[in-house]
Amino acid sequence: MPDILEVENLQVRLFDRTGPVLAVRGVSLSVGRGEVVALVGESGCGKSVTALSLLRLLPRDAEVSGSIRVDGHNVLDLSPAQIRTIRGGDVAMVFQEPMTSLNPAFSVGNQIAEVLRLHQGLRGAEASARALELMRMVGIGDAEKRLRSFPHELSGGMRQRVMIAMALAGEPKLLILDEPTTALDVTTQAQILDIVRDLRARTGMAILLITHDLGVVADIADRVVVMYAGAKVEEADVYDLFQAPRHPYSAGLLGALPGSALAQEQAGRPRLAEIPGMVPMLRAPLDSCAFAARCQSATDECRAQAPLLEQVGPGAGHAVACFHPEPATTVSV
Amino acid sequence: MSDALLEVERLVMQFRPRRGTGGGWVHAVRDVSFTVGKGEILGLVGETGSGKTTVGKCIVRLLNPTAGTVIFDGQDITRVPRSKLRGLRARIQMVFQDPYSSLDPRMTVAQIVAEPLQAHTAASRGETRARAAKAIERVGLSAPVLKRLPHELSGGQRQRVGLARALVLEPELLIADEPVSALDVSVRAGILNLLADLQRSMGFSCLFITHDLSVAEFLCDRVAVMYLGEIVEVGTREELFADPRHPYTQSLLAAAPVPDPVRQRERSGVRLTGEPASNVAPPLGCGLHPRCPLADERCVAEAPDFTTVSASGHLARCHRVQEQLVAAAVPHQDRDDH
Numbered sequence: 271m272p273d274i275l276e277v278e279n280l281q282v283r284l285f286d287r288t289g290p291v292l293a294v295r296g297v298s299l300s301v302g303r304g305e306v307v308a309l310v311g312e313s314g315c316g317k318s319v320t321a322l323s324l325l326r327l328l329p330r331d332a333e334v335s336g337s338i339r340v341d342g343h344n345v346l347d348l349s350p351a352q353i354r355t356i357r358g359g360d361v362a363m364v365f366q367e368p369m370t371s372l373n374p375a376f377s378v379g380n381q382i383a384e385v386l387r388l389h390q391g392l393r394g395a396e397a398s399a400r401a402l403e404l405m406r407m408v409g410i411g412d413a414e415k416r417l418r419s420f421p422h423e424l425s426g427g428m429r430q431r432v433m434i435a436m437a438l439a440g441e442p443k444l445l446i447l448d449e450p451t452t453a454l455d456v457t458t459q460a461q462i463l464d465i466v467r468d469l470r471a472r473t474g475m476a477i478l479l480i481t482h483d484l485g486v487v488a489d490i491a492d493r494v495v496v497m498y499a500g501a502k503v504e505e506a507d508v509y510d511l512f513q514a515p516r517h518p519y520s521a522g523l524l525g526a527l528p529g530s531a532l533a534q535e536q537a538g539r540p541r542l543a544e545i546p547g548m549v550p551m552l553r554a555p556l557d558s559c560a561f562a563a564r565c566q567s568a569t570d571e572c573r574a575q576a577p578l579l580e581q582v583g584p585g586a587g588h589a590v591a592c593f594h595p596e597p598a599t600t601v602s603v
Numbered sequence: 604m605s606d607a608l609l610e611v612e613r614l615v616m617q618f619r620p621r622r623g624t625g626g627g628w629v630h631a632v633r634d635v636s637f638t639v640g641k642g643e644i645l646g647l648v649g650e651t652g653s654g655k656t657t658v659g660k661c662i663v664r665l666l667n668p669t670a671g672t673v674i675f676d677g678q679d680i681t682r683v684p685r686s687k688l689r690g691l692r693a694r695i696q697m698v699f700q701d702p703y704s705s706l707d708p709r710m711t712v713a714q715i716v717a718e719p720l721q722a723h724t725a726a727s728r729g730e731t732r733a734r735a736a737k738a739i740e741r742v743g744l745s746a747p748v749l750k751r752l753p754h755e756l757s758g759g760q761r762q763r764v765g766l767a768r769a770l771v772l773e774p775e776l777l778i779a780d781e782p783v784s785a786l787d788v789s790v791r792a793g794i795l796n797l798l799a800d801l802q803r804s805m806g807f808s809c810l811f812i813t814h815d816l817s818v819a820e821f822l823c824d825r826v827a828v829m830y831l832g833e834i835v836e837v838g839t840r841e842e843l844f845a846d847p848r849h850p851y852t853q854s855l856l857a858a859a860p861v862p863d864p865v866r867q868r869e870r871s872g873v874r875l876t877g878e879p880a881s882n883v884a885p886p887l888g889c890g891l892h893p894r895c896p897l898a899d900e901r902c903v904a905e906a907p908d909f910t911t912v913s914a915s916g917h918l919a920r921c922h923r924v925q926e927q928l929v930a931a932a933v934p935h936q937d938r939d940d941h
Contacts, residue, residue: 312788456855457650460860484862485862512862512865513865522789526788527862528795540821542795544789544792548759
């Protein structure tokens with residue numbers, strides 16, 4: 271069986287008022303069945319655009335090339351009717367802001383039942399019973415009453431649970447979570463992550479988690495893909511990435527975190543690692559490393575050509591796009 | 604405390620919003636007391652709706668508190684008439700979360716940073732310009748930025764301008780309300796380092812309001828944790844993070860994931876169930892009791908008072924903490940009896 275998601279050389283060009291933006295530049299990634307892969311990066315790195323392109327949810331004028339295979343089918347070749355059966359069916363997506371993703375005019379029970387009608391062919395009492403079951407699965411207390419609630423009557427955490435229940439209604443093989451806990455408080459975030467972990471164990475579905483929060487990644491991911499300026503700069507098993515980040519950008523991100531192992535390691539006065547400058551927005555292809563301008567290890571080589579992704583170790587499947595990767599020494603915690 | 608610059612005593616703030624509560628009062632801050640020492644950074648940590656921002660606004664009198672006192676350098680701010688506030692405002696400055704909406708889009712950086720000088724000092728034009736330029740340099744920006752408009756700057760640069768504006772008058776107290784929450788990780792690190800450096804070189808006191816425990820741990824000398832309008836625990840950074848006593852602090856620490864998969868996956872801890880109670884009708888007894896795994900009848904019936912955990916000023920507002928300390932003290936008495 272092929273991986274549930276296989277993305278090859280994805281390129282996305284978006285257009286704003288001043289012209290084209292190269293939002294995604296040749297990203298390849300895969301998510302195995304039952305695997306949790308985190309797509310990590312800061313604002314503007316292209317992680318959300320990558321996620322949206324998987325279900326063809328980008329603006330109509332976006333130019334997308336490459337191949338996106340979901341359970342073996344190339345998403346980019348599907349007709350609008352075919353893509354609709356995949357969305358909310360084999361592949362479901364949960365967004366950051368549950369309030370804008372829910373329809374304010376319908377009860378949440380109604381909205382969950384709609385997915386059940388469309389994708390599972392359930393009707394009436396059967397759909398209601400299943401909606402109730404799904405709401406209990408995501409930890410919504412007093413589910414009978416909540417079924418009749420409207421989105422505005424629920425807290426942010428409850429709405430996000432409803433979104434996850436809706437996503438589960440189609441029994442997806444792949445769940446895409448786009449910053450699912452970013453708008454929530456940490457105690458609510460912990461509850462949502464517990465639910466996600468539990469659902470994955472029970473249903474065996476694969477998860478693609480889009481996030482900027484490395485704490486969340488450390489908590490639930492199996493594998494991590496780090497993006498910078500629209501490109502994949504590093505990919506590794508979660509333990510390898512946190513223990514021995516090889517790309518200077520990944521290492522910089524970890525060092526910039528107040529609670530990370532790397533930040534703690536510096537002796538004397540606590541000091542966070544800084545990455546000078548800012549993430550560039552690319553309007554034309556680059557013939558250099560996109561991170562070179564902010565990188566302390568950059569040389570003329572980095573400014574003259576773009577590094578390709580290469581296997582480096584220490585672990586299997588650890589790849590980095592850098593001419594001068596960080597040493598593979600393990601950081602002591 | 605004699606070396607306290609700011610003493611907040613039994614602060615209460617209630618609102619009556621026009622809609623949404625059915626005419627009920629919102630108890631945003633319920634009886635909050637704390638001090639900020641000279642040259643100290645106190646972290647005020649809490650989740651959405653805990654009242655931490657309201658506390659900050661009461662201190663700068665953007666809000667008039669319902670009850671309680673805010674004593675700044677011996678003077679009760681809550682009793683100062685509006686006409687006399689100006690002098691105090693020069694000594695207490697504020698930095699806000701959103702660097703996009705807290706800077707006037709039509710003013711250049713030079714004008715933004717010079718404005719407090721024009722409002723509060725009689726400095727000449729030349730002197731104002733020189734002091735603004737120095738403030739900009741102090742926050743790590745270079746002179747060309749002075750001619751720019753806010754929209755031409757990155758988020759990190761804007762927050763630096765906000766800091767320069769707040770510090771140009773060399774205030775004694777800085778109220779920083781989530782100043783790094785809207786920033787990306789790599790930018791945030793620079794602002795946090797800068798704040799730590801500026802505090803050391805300029806010596807101001809700071810009330811640092813944040814929802815992010817790791818940020819508080821990095822920056823603050825002492826930390827106070829708020830829940831539902833009350834401070835539930837306060838202590839030095841070392842004690843609070845190494846030995847949190849209140850179940851809410853414990854669960855907050857347990858809930859914040861550590862960016863290290865090895866440690867994160869070994870962790871276990873108190874998990875709160877449910878969501879914070881409404882601050883329109885806060886629960887009787889301890890505010891946390893509907894969610895607290897340790898709650899019993901006493902917590903439902905009786906609001907706990909602060910228990911002193913250690914001599915360094917570590918306090919926790921919890922019946923269980925009090926009982927643990929009493930229980931721990933008993934065996935010593937037994938030994939004395941024999």
